Amino acid sequence: MKSGVPNxxxxxxxxxxxxxxxxxxxxxxxxxDVQHLINLFKYYFPSPSKDFFSSSYENDFPLKKEISDxxxxxxxxxLENIFLDYAWFGSAFLSKGNGPRSEMPxxxxxxxxxxxxxxxxxxxxxxxxxxxxxxxxxxIKGSHKWHKTLRAPTLPFxxxxxxxxxxxxxxxxxxxxxxxxxxxxxIIHYSKANKTNETRIAITTGIKSKGAPMIFHYWNKENPNxxxxxxxxxDFLLKFSDFHKDIFKRPQLGESxxxxxxxxQQASEQEIHNLIQNKAEAKSFASKLLQWLKS
Numbered sequence: 122m123k124s125g126v127p128n129x130x131x132x133x134x135x136x137x138x139x140x141x142x143x144x145x146x147x148x149x150x151x152x153x154d155v156q157h158l159i160n161l162f163k164y165y166f167p168s169p170s171k172d173f174f175s176s177s178y179e180n181d182f183p184l185k186k187e188i189s190d191x192x193x194x195x196x197x198x199x200l201e202n203i204f205l206d207y208a209w210f211g212s213a214f215l216s217k218g219n220g221p222r223s224e225m226p227x228x229x230x231x232x233x234x235x236x237x238x239x240x241x242x243x244x245x246x247x248x249x250x251x252x253x254x255x256x257x258x259x260x261i262k263g264s265h266k267w268h269k270t271l272r273a274p275t276l277p278f279x280x281x282x283x284x285x286x287x288x289x290x291x292x293x294x295x296x297x298x299x300x301x302x303x304x305x306x307x308i309i310h311y312s313k314a315n316k317t318n319e320t321r322i323a324i325t326t327g328i329k330s331k332g333a334p335m336i337f338h339y340w341n342k343e344n345p346n347x348x349x350x351x352x353x354x355x356d357f358l359l360k361f362s363d364f365h366k367d368i369f370k371r372p373q374l375g376e377s378x379x380x381x382x383x384x385x386q387q388a389s390e391q392e393i394h395n396l397i398q399n400k401a402e403a404k405s406f407a408s409k410l411l412q413w414l415k416s
Contacts, residue, residue, distance in 0.1 A: 126240050127330055131205045143265035143308035146294060147203060149246055149301040154195050159248050161191055162214050162322050169320050171218030173225050178364045185359040189213060196246070196326050204328060210335065210355040212326040215245075217256045217315040224256070224314040227284050229264075230306040232272045232338060233358075239333035244326040246301040249319070256315040258302050259291040265307035267396065270386050271348065272307065273338040274368040279386060280309070283393045290397070327358070339371050340383065348383035351375035 130136040130145075139145045150158075162169075165176070165188055176188050192212035200209070217223035234241045251257035270279055280287055291311060294302055304310060315321050329335075335353040353375040354360075360374055361367040 125238060126236070127206060129204055129207055129240055129242065129328070129330060131203060135203075139303065139305070142262045143305040144260050144262075144294075144302055146296065146300055146302050148299060149199050149203075149244070150195075150299045152299060154199070155248050155298045158192065158195055158324065159322060161195075162216070162248070166214070166216070169216045169218060169322075171220030172222040174214075174216045174218075175325070175364075176214040177359055177361075180362050180364075182360055182362075185213070186356065189356075189359060192324055192326070196244075196324065200244075200326075200328065206331045207328045208331045208333070208355065210327045210329060211359055212324055213359075215323040215325055217312070217321040219315050219318060219320075221314060223321075225312040227280075227288070227309060227311040228278060229272050229309055230304070231274065233306065233335055233353075234329050234333040235336065236269075236307070239330035241306045241327065241329040241333070243304040243306060244301050244324075244328065245304060246324040246326065247296050247298060248322040248324065249298050251296045251321065251323075253293055253295075253313055254315075255317045255319065255321045256312045257296055258294050259311045259313070260294065260302075260304070261287065261290045261309040262292055264290075264309040265305040267309075268386070268388070268392075269307075271338050271383070273340060273348075275340045275342075276338070276385065277387065280388045280393070283388055286393055286397060337372060337375060340385070341371070345385055346382060347380045349380045350378045352378055 128136050130139060135145050135147070177185060179185050189211045192214070193209065196212055197209060200207070230243055245258055247257070249255075268279055287309070288311075296302060335355055335357060337351045337353050337357065339349045339351065349371070351372050351374070357374050367373075
């Protein structure tokens with residue numbers, strides 16, 4: 122346990138790597154699990170979109186809950202060997218056709234628990250081998266520690282305007298169909314458009330520290346010096362009727378706990394320069410060390 126946040130991995134080495142980098146890659150599924158989940162996707166989505174798509178975008182909550190539970194029957198038994206003191210709050214299919222809008226822009230996931238006390242994870246699980254060609258996951262190592270701030274759909278991305286500069290820090294994560302990438306919600310991640318003729322199918326599964334209340338924040342740019350906090354049910358992410366519109370509205374779900382003073386924050390040119398410079402210096406040191414070891 123560090124900074125009051127409980128460990129969530131049973132393996133101390135995985136926990137340490139996760140805390141350092143903001144992600145770890147693990148073996149999660151058997152090949153029979155993968156095939157079952159592919160068949161499940163094809164059952165629910167026989168004609169998938171060519172764009173980036175999530176089953177959480179559907180407007181039918183009972184259907185989304187049914188899909189989440191169906192995925193959970195396969196995924197959950199496999200989580201027991203890896204995680205401790207956790208609670209599952211849902212799963213969804215993610216797909217990328219070969220359309221130009223299959224790219225997922227650089228972003229951080231929302232703040233959905235009090236991150237000073239708890240942790241929430243996104244477990245990204247592809248159902249075929251993934252590469253840059255079909256839009257595998259890419260992350261910026263350690264970026265979950267770059268700047269601590271609230272994250273919500275109504276708040277601008279902290280690094281907005283500097284995506285092209287920090288993009289060079291992305292690490293591509295080729296992943297096998299039986300593997301998963303476990304992400305800290307705060308890590309910066311991205312995936313390119315799918316350039317193959319095969320739909321890239323993946324699953325996202327959310328877990329959190331056991332007992333952590335789910336929360337959501339709403340920021341109104343007309344009142345920029347305050348933000349409103351809402352307590353939410355564990356399955357609230359499946360309950361948006363019109364996902365792409367509702368996430369930007371004041372929530373009709375959950376219970377408001379009130380508004381509090383808030384100052385919207387944005388990265389500065391100097392901060393970005395320092396982050397990039399630190400990487401360049403680290404690379405230079407690594408190169409010199411390698412040369413010395415070879416001499």
